[in-house]
Amino acid sequence: MNRRRTGGARVKATIYSIARELDISASTVSRAFSRPDMVNTKVRERILATAAAQGYELNRAARGLATGRTGLIGLVVLDITNPFFPPLVRAVERAASASDASVMLLDAESGGQKAADQLKRLSAQVDGLIVASPRLATKDLQAAVGSTPTVLVNRAVRGIPSVTCDNSAALREAGDHLVELGHRRILLLRGPAGSWAASQRTNAVRSWAQQTSADVELVELGPVEATYEAGWHAAEAIASSGATAIMAFDDYLACGVVGGLDEQGLSVPNDRSIIGCDDVLLARTLTPQLSTVTAPFEELGTRAVTLLSEVSAGGAPGNQKLSGEYAARGTTGRV
Amino acid sequence: MNRRRTGGARVKATIYSIARELDISASTVSRAFSRPDMVNTKVRERILATAAAQGYELNRAARGLATGRTGLIGLVVLDITNPFFPPLVRAVERAASASDASVMLLDAESGGQKAADQLKRLSAQVDGLIVASPRLATKDLQAAVGSTPTVLVNRAVRGIPSVTCDNSAALREAGDHLVELGHRRILLLRGPAGSWAASQRTNAVRSWAQQTSADVELVELGPVEATYEAGWHAAEAIASSGATAIMAFDDYLACGVVGGLDEQGLSVPNDRSIIGCDDVLLARTLTPQLSTVTAPFEELGTRAVTLLSEVSAGGAPGNQKLSGEYAARGTTGRV
DNA sequence: CTGAAAGCGCTTACAG
DNA sequence: CTGAAAGCGCTTACAG
Numbered sequence: 001m002n003r004r005r006t007g008g009a010r011v012k013a014t015i016y017s018i019a020r021e022l023d024i025s026a027s028t029v030s031r032a033f034s035r036p037d038m039v040n041t042k043v044r045e046r047i048l049a050t051a052a053a054q055g056y057e058l059n060r061a062a063r064g065l066a067t068g069r070t071g072l073i074g075l076v077v078l079d080i081t082n083p084f085f086p087p088l089v090r091a092v093e094r095a096a097s098a099s100d101a102s103v104m105l106l107d108a109e110s111g112g113q114k115a116a117d118q119l120k121r122l123s124a125q126v127d128g129l130i131v132a133s134p135r136l137a138t139k140d141l142q143a144a145v146g147s148t149p150t151v152l153v154n155r156a157v158r159g160i161p162s163v164t165c166d167n168s169a170a171l172r173e174a175g176d177h178l179v180e181l182g183h184r185r186i187l188l189l190r191g192p193a194g195s196w197a198a199s200q201r202t203n204a205v206r207s208w209a210q211q212t213s214a215d216v217e218l219v220e221l222g223p224v225e226a227t228y229e230a231g232w233h234a235a236e237a238i239a240s241s242g243a244t245a246i247m248a249f250d251d252y253l254a255c256g257v258v259g260g261l262d263e264q265g266l267s268v269p270n271d272r273s274i275i276g277c278d279d280v281l282l283a284r285t286l287t288p289q290l291s292t293v294t295a296p297f298e299e300l301g302t303r304a305v306t307l308l309s310e311v312s313a314g315g316a317p318g319n320q321k322l323s324g325e326y327a328a329r330g331t332t333g334r335v
Numbered sequence: 336m337n338r339r340r341t342g343g344a345r346v347k348a349t350i351y352s353i354a355r356e357l358d359i360s361a362s363t364v365s366r367a368f369s370r371p372d373m374v375n376t377k378v379r380e381r382i383l384a385t386a387a388a389q390g391y392e393l394n395r396a397a398r399g400l401a402t403g404r405t406g407l408i409g410l411v412v413l414d415i416t417n418p419f420f421p422p423l424v425r426a427v428e429r430a431a432s433a434s435d436a437s438v439m440l441l442d443a444e445s446g447g448q449k450a451a452d453q454l455k456r457l458s459a460q461v462d463g464l465i466v467a468s469p470r471l472a473t474k475d476l477q478a479a480v481g482s483t484p485t486v487l488v489n490r491a492v493r494g495i496p497s498v499t500c501d502n503s504a505a506l507r508e509a510g511d512h513l514v515e516l517g518h519r520r521i522l523l524l525r526g527p528a529g530s531w532a533a534s535q536r537t538n539a540v541r542s543w544a545q546q547t548s549a550d551v552e553l554v555e556l557g558p559v560e561a562t563y564e565a566g567w568h569a570a571e572a573i574a575s576s577g578a579t580a581i582m583a584f585d586d587y588l589a590c591g592v593v594g595g596l597d598e599q600g601l602s603v604p605n606d607r608s609i610i611g612c613d614d615v616l617l618a619r620t621l622t623p624q625l626s627t628v629t630a631p632f633e634e635l636g637t638r639a640v641t642l643l644s645e646v647s648a649g650g651a652p653g654n655q656k657l658s659g660e661y662a663a664r665g666t667t668g669r670v
Numbered sequence: 671c672t673g674a675a676a677g678c679g680c681t682t683a684c685a686g
Numbered sequence: 687c688t689g690a691a692a693g694c695g696c697t698t699a700c701a702g
Contacts, residue, residue, distance in 0.1 A: 014538030025689045030681060035477070040687060055481065057459030061405055062679035063395040065694045070396055072439075080425050083616065086415045095454065104407075105440040106427045118432065148392065155394075223562070228620050258683055259622045280417065285563050285617055287594045326591045349695055360673045365697060375671060383678045397695035671701085678695105686688085 003185070006211065013056035021050050033058055045191040060102075066187055073308065074126040074148075075235065076106045076119060078133045083252055083280035085132065088153065091301020094132055101127070110133035110273040128308040131155075134195045149311035151304050153327055161311055163303045163320040165197075168204035169279065172185030173206065173326040174247065174275050177291075179214040182335035183245040183273060187238055190222030198223065198249055219243050224253070231256020232263070233305070239264045244272060244335045250270075250293055251276035251283040252285040258286060258331070268332030279296065279327065288330025296322050348391035356385050395437075397578045409483075411454060411463035413468045417561070418587055418615035420467065420632075423488065426636020427465055434640065438463070446470035449577025454479040463643040469530045476648060484646040486639050490531040490653055492538055496646055498638045498655040500532075502612065503539035505628040508661040509582065509610050509655075510540065512626075514549040516581040517609060523575055524566070524592065525557030526584030533558065533584055536609050537611060537628065540582055548557045554578050557632035559588065566591020567598070579670045584613035584628055586618040592664070593621060604668030614662065 011017055015029040022029075024043065031038045032047040037048075064070035073096050077085045089105065096103050106122050108115035115136060123129055123145055131141065132153035141157065152162035174215055179201040188205050191198030202220075209218040217243050224230040238246060238257060248254035254276030258268050266272055269288070276283055279294035303320050310317045346352055350364040357364075359378065364372045367382040374382075385391075387490060399405035410430050412420045424440070431438045443450035443458050450471060458464055458480055467488035468477065476492065487497035510581035513521055523540050526533030537555075544553040554576050559565040566588040573592060589611030593603050599608055604623070611618055614629035638655050645652045 016679080026680085027682080027687085027689055027691095029678090031688085034681065036687070041538045045687085057456065059400075059679050060460050061399045062694090063681075064396045065394075065400055065696085066679080066681040068694075080428075081616070085416075086421055090415050090442050090444075093440060094444075102441075102457070103534075104423070104437050105410075105428060106437075109425075109427050109429075121392065122437070125395050229618075253622050259620065262622045281416070281563075282617070282620055283394050285590050285594065285621075287597045305599070351695080361696085362675095362698080363671085365695090366672085369697065373671070378671085394695050397678090400680085401695080401697040403678075502690075520683055674691090674701090676698095678697085678699105680694085682692095684692105 009042065013051070013054035014059070015056075017054060018050050021054075022046055034063075035105070052188025069127050070125065071101050072107060072126040073101050073103045073305070074119075074129045075103045075113075076120045076122070076131045076133045076136075077110055077191050078108055078111070078135055080105070080107045083282050084278055086249065087188060087297040088132060088301055091298045093301075095302045095305035096263040098188070099309065102237055108133040111137070113140075116140035116144050120146075123150075124213075128312050130304045133246060134197060135192070140181075142242055147310060151307045151311060153300060153304055161307050161317045161319060163300055163322065164200075164302065164305060164326055165295055166321045167201060167208075167293050169325040170248070170324045170326040171201065171204045171277075172208045172293070174293060175208045175212065177210065177218060177326065177332060178273060178275070179246045179248075181245075181273065182333060184215060184335075185217045185219065185241075185243045187219045187221060187243035187246045189238070189246055189248040189253060190220060190225050191223065191224070191253065192221040198226075201249060211325060222249070224249075226250050226253050228252055228256035228259070229309060231258075232260035235264055235266075238272075238318070244333070246274040248274060248276050251278050251280045251290055254290055254292070254331075255282045255286055256326060259291075268331050271290060273332045273335075275332060277324070279324075280333060283329075286331070291327065291329045291332040293324040293326050295324050348386070348389035349394070352389060353382060353385050353391060355381040355390070357381055369398075370465045379407050381564050382480075402597075405460065406436050407461040408436050408438045408640070409441060409454075409457045409464045410438045411443055411450075411466045411468045411471075413442070413443050413446070415442045418617050419613055422615070422632035423467055423636055425486055430637045430640035434644065436640075441524035443468040443471060446472070446475075448475075450661075451475035451479050455481075458485075463647050465474060465639045465643060466664045469532060470527070473599045479543065484643060486642045486646060488635060488639050496642050496652045496654060498635055498642060498657065499535075500630055500635065500659050502536060502628050502659040503542075504580070505659045505661040506536065506539045506612075507543045507611070508548065509626070509628060510551070511578045512661065512663055512667060513582075513610070514547065514551060515610060516580075516608065516667060517551060519670075520552045520554065520578045520580075522554045522575075522576050522578035522581045524559065524569060524573070524581055524588060525555060525581040526559070526561050526588065528558040528563045530561070535583060555582070559584075561585050562588055562593035563564055563594070566593075568600055570595025570601075573607075574601055580667070581607060581609040583609060583611050586613050586615045586625055589625055589627070589666075590621055593625075597654040603666050608667045608670075610667060612659070614659075620662075621666070626662065626664045627655065628659040628661050630659050
């Protein structure tokens with residue numbers, strides 16, 4: 001057996017290969033990485049140097065086995081293809097890597113039993129779960145999650161910490177803005193049935209409509225899927241509803257409505273005004289730009305990661321509420 | 336110490352806890368999961384039953400340590416926020432989970448040294464890497480990847496297998512379509528400097544322009560970033576270029592141009608025609624829908640995963656070329 | 671088909 | 687500050 005050795009040993013670098021080369025114990029090498037202040041500075045430096053020379057990379061699976069912590073965060077999204085999720089994924093990824101964790105992504109593809117099974121499998125491999133998958137049935141969720149620390153995004157389930165976005169103030173403001181612009185008959189295009197966010201937003205708009213001093217008439221349409229197509233198809237009914245302004249569940253849906261209204265020969269904001277929610281990429285690429293309620297993606301992600309580490313540490317944090325802000329842009333005009 | 340025991344043992348389920356309960360060896364339990372046909376059917380059934388009863392989930396990190404394969408695929412994307420990536424991520428995720436692997440996501444956030452470091456770290460934790468990050472410097476890429484099996488998406492680097500999309504035929508077709516519609520002065524809005532896909536597409540359009548029998552004059556603008564804003568800002572120059580049609584590097588950029596042209600008082604397709612590339616979500620949500628060259632996301636993802644497993648198995652597959660198709664939609668009209 | 675045993679690459683309590 | 691040793695939860699060659 002003629003092992004090729006060029007310069008350093010060409011064997012796989014481990015704490016042992018480093019220890020051998022330096023003639024010290026593997027324990028010390030291990031400590032140099034896991035608890036650097038426990039080892040002599042000189043020694044540590046030599047370890048780091050030969051680690052670099054050998055191209056050593058810590059094997060996280062092995063560490064995970066020894067410590068019981070994998071350094072992995074499972075991130076479950078409803079549908080990565082929905083423009084709401086990419087900015088959230090990015091924020092979570094950033095926050096995770098800041099705390100030296102990596103993220104395993106699971107695209108739940110709209111929930112269903114398969115998603116529940118995959119979630120169950122995932123939950124066993126990670127330190128914690130961040131779930132942004134509003135459609136997963138609560139029971140499946142609880143069952144799949146088991147005892148894995150979990151935090152929910154934009155959804156509240158009894159007993160599971162969450163970070164949610166309270167848009168009621170912003171939606172009020174949005175409604176008031178429409179009133180100022182002279183709108184009186186306003187259509188609320190409700191989001192998906194069973195979506196926590198959808199019912200929150202619906203309630204917020206309803207209560208605004210009831211409490212406003214103006215003589216507002218709220219027409220409701222839905223529930224509908226939160227997709228462009230759904231919005232597009234709703235446009236006909238919207239056009240004939242007599243409403244001059246639309247408050248849509250989210251931007252994605254709102255963009256579809258704008259497209260569909262165009263098909264009906266109606267232009268925004270001249271013929272109709274519309275307001276979305278979330279401020280996703282589509283909101284900015286729409287011409288004119290969509291008036292909307294912004295979602296603080298960056299913070300949603302950061303807080304989710306922070307909450308998760310609190311749960312992992314044994315805490316029982318409550319629900320964190322962030323809030324969106326109304327941004328009047330190009331799709332709201334005088335009646 | 337009063338351990339609570341309700342029904343089954345409340346200890347963590349492992350192959351040992353199952354073995355103990357069934358009074359068999361852990362080896363057999365292990366085989367029941369890793370190589371089921373090696374164990375007696377009856378025995379296997381009992382194992383599976385008590386595993387379910389105990390809520391056992393295989394610890395993949397432990398398996399990984401033992402086998403040297405983690406069951407993890409690292410997926411590196413340039414920028415998850417760019418609409419090109421979500422469909423790709425989804426396709427990869429699907430294909431991975433079909434072969435019982437999970438994906439670890441790394442958002443390279445436009446490359447840079449940080450991304451290279453993160454990649455290096457990631458590469459040590461996964462069985463293989465799928466890299467869709469055109470900006471990562473080739474050297475960094477090669478260094479970070481080391482000996483980890485890797486496949487590139489939409490980029491070709493000597494010595495690394497890849498799956499790319501050859502759009503030249505579709506771009507020719509797109510060009511011909513513009514000519515048919517009466518366009519003669521056509522502006523090529525080039526993508527980012529250093530992007531492999533951008534140079535491919537640029538070359539394809541140039542060679543089409545040279546070879547076409549029509550009297551086409553190709554005006555070039557760029558390189559520019561592939562973002563909405565970049566497209567938007569390019570619109571002024573485009574408007575004054577005298578070109579009646581634009582072929583843009585990708586859809587994202589094209590949508591920005593449409594927005595910017597609108598700002599210039601120019602409408603699409605009446606005043607200008609435009610064609611994008613990739614067929615991302617934005618292409619469909621634009622009003623009118625964007626004429627574009629479609630990218631076969633699903634296949635891109637599937638093939639990448641397949642290629643990766645070939646590399647892991649010791650093969651040295653070459654580059655796989657898929658191809659896009661021209662889809663004439665609403666943004667191309669008569670001059 | 672099954673079991674005993676060694677090993678994967680770390681960590682960490684314990685003893686120095 | 688350092689080392690020897692046990693252990694994390696699996697897999698697998700080897701012997702039966």
